Amino acid sequence: MNMASFYEFSVERPDGTLQSMRDYEGSVVVIVNTASKCGFTDQFKELQQLYEDYREQGLVVLGFPSDNFNNQEFDSIEETLSFCERNYGVTFPMFAKVDVIGKNASPLFSFLTEQKKGLLTEGIKWNFTKFLIDREGNVVERFAPQTSPAKMREAIEESIH
Numbered sequence: 001m002n003m004a005s006f007y008e009f010s011v012e013r014p015d016g017t018l019q020s021m022r023d024y025e026g027s028v029v030v031i032v033n034t035a036s037k038c039g040f041t042d043q044f045k046e047l048q049q050l051y052e053d054y055r056e057q058g059l060v061v062l063g064f065p066s067d068n069f070n071n072q073e074f075d076s077i078e079e080t081l082s083f084c085e086r087n088y089g090v091t092f093p094m095f096a097k098v099d100v101i102g103k104n105a106s107p108l109f110s111f112l113t114e115q116k117k118g119l120l121t122e123g124i125k126w127n128f129t130k131f132l133i134d135r136e137g138n139v140v141e142r143f144a145p146q147t148s149p150a151k152m153r154e155a156i157e158e159s160i161h
Contacts, residue, residue: 006137012096035072035127044088046149051092061092115139
């Protein structure tokens with residue numbers, strides 16, 4: 001599958017319906033693979049803060065729960081959504097659980113990793129890998145799981161302005 005643009009993808013919402021990434025055209029987008037029971041789960045707080053701080057300027061954060069690493073996600077999407085909202089006040093869009101590696105990897109995540117390879121591997125190594133997409137749909141930056149979302153501010157501001 002050789003998709004030319006981020007906007008050509010559609011992903012599954014928690015209710016099973018599809019969401020076109022074209023709906024985010026003109027926005028600056030942060031995409032992150034999340035897990036509710038991970039050492040990096042506290043990053044939800046900073047991701048939510050980024051969303052609140054820059055939403056009016058066109059930033060959207062999109063969360064994709066994934067259970068690819070050490071069974072760190074709830075089995076049910078309802079549990080995941082409830083956990084994120086209750087514990088971290090998450091109001092940014094969350095999607096259905098996806099695979100981010102392997103033969104069943106989400107086409108969106110395969111595209112993202114083709115566009116921006118990781119330091120040691122092109123694939124995603126762990127939960128909370130973050131991708132920054134500019135207003136034209138270009139994948140401009142990839143941030144490692146251990147990189148605090150707060151450290152993304154400068155890159156987000158460059159993409160917003």
